Amino acid sequence: MALLVGGSALAVSPEEVLSDPVLEHRAREISAGLRCLVCQNQSIDDSDADLAKDLRLLVRERLVAGDSDEQVRQYLVDRYGEFVLLNPRLNDHTLLLWIAGPALLVGGLLLLLIVGRRPTTGQPPLSAEEQAVLDELDKSAGN
Template identity: 70%
Template sequence: MKRLLSLIALVLCLVMPVLAVSPDEMLGDPVLEQRARDISAGLRCLVCQNQSIDDSDADLARDLRILVRERLVAGDSNAQVEQYLVDRYGEYVLLNPRLNNHTLILWIAAPVLLGLGLFGLFWAVRRAPAKAREGGLSEDEKRVLAELSGAGEDETRKG
């Protein structure tokens, strides 16, 4: 019985995001509905911030989904609908920011930081002493290790 309840809970958790778009929001024309889904998958829920409006059940996301569908029914293209929402809410509404002068740092920062990190790692490895990289022991260290190993064996023989 516990396994059945756990399975039902798991299925409900996986199905919940699908329920964000309610049937009363959907358009009768499947082509327009698919266009609306494509557009809303790329729009950020302004309440949830890291979910698309298609996945969010927030009231504002619902309003944005309805607005997208209204604009499509009015005859707007996908680009016109996105631009309308960007004009109204700013570029933050887009899940993937556009490449502009003011978003250039967003696009360049990650590869530059990765490159700097790899360079720093390479530099640190190159600067490490050769013995530390080789992992070998010096003669003194080998002698001390042998003495410690021999002393340990003597104590176990006595016990």
């Protein structure tokens, strides 16, 4: 059974797997989008932490009880906060997270464009006398 549902969920132990393949598939899809609160950069399916195992079992319990996928996610968000979601939802308090990355990228590109177009503030151009001396030096050097 574990071979059929995918190889990415290595932390799921055989005793956690549901006998109903449809429910097990739904459980895997849900838990792939849930953050391990211990590891923080892994889904609960990929984590060996005890809390991740508890969350995997909780997801399966809720599915067996008849909850929809969204009800399971919302139950976990209500219990642990939106941090439990690997991909935060777009709402009022996460709007800054969604806008900050692209805004910083666009701002950085605009800054590079502005700085790249600005004229360099180097030495003033040579006077006619200085240019004549430079030309004389070039001739005497053999160029």
